[in-house]
Amino acid sequence: MADGNGTPSNVNVSTPLGSFSFNGKKTAEFIMILLAIGFGIMAFVQWTHLMDARAAEQEFKQYLHEISRANQQALREISESNREAVRQLVESQKDAVRAQKEMNCLISLPQEDRKKEFMGENSFCKRMSR
Numbered sequence: 001m002a003d004g005n006g007t008p009s010n011v012n013v014s015t016p017l018g019s020f021s022f023n024g025k026k027t028a029e030f031i032m033i034l035l036a037i038g039f040g041i042m043a044f045v046q047w048t049h050l051m052d053a054r055a056a057e058q059e060f061k062q063y064l065h066e067i068s069r070a071n072q073q074a075l076r077e078i079s080e081s082n083r084e085a086v087r088q089l090v091e092s093q094k095d096a097v098r099a100q101k102e103m104n105c106l107i108s109l110p111q112e113d114r115k116k117e118f119m120g121e122n123s124f125c126k127r128m129s130r
Helices: 024-108 111-119 124-129
Strands: 010-015 018-023
Touching: 018 024, 024 111, 024 124, 111 124
Parallel strands: none
Antiparallel strands: 010 018
């Protein structure tokens, strides 16, 4: 760099890591080129990080979608097995009600007719309990 008279100026920089000095315009241009390269590298690193983050975001969304789909399938299977269990429970309750109706009918009959009614295939009490 030059002062107002066109003579090159000296610049001294002292840091805890060391000190350096440079003279003239060419050294300043070299430092500016190094800074531009450094900023370019930082911009490239930032851009690649952004692309990696977007890819990771897409993978995470896909993973969540797959988990959601698996959970929905599991819930459907549980629901189907619950339907089967409820159906079996209803059938067993119906059987218990039929047996209770038949027992009530048999109890209402005289003692000597109970065994014949109980053993008969198409007895009155069996027909009434259905």
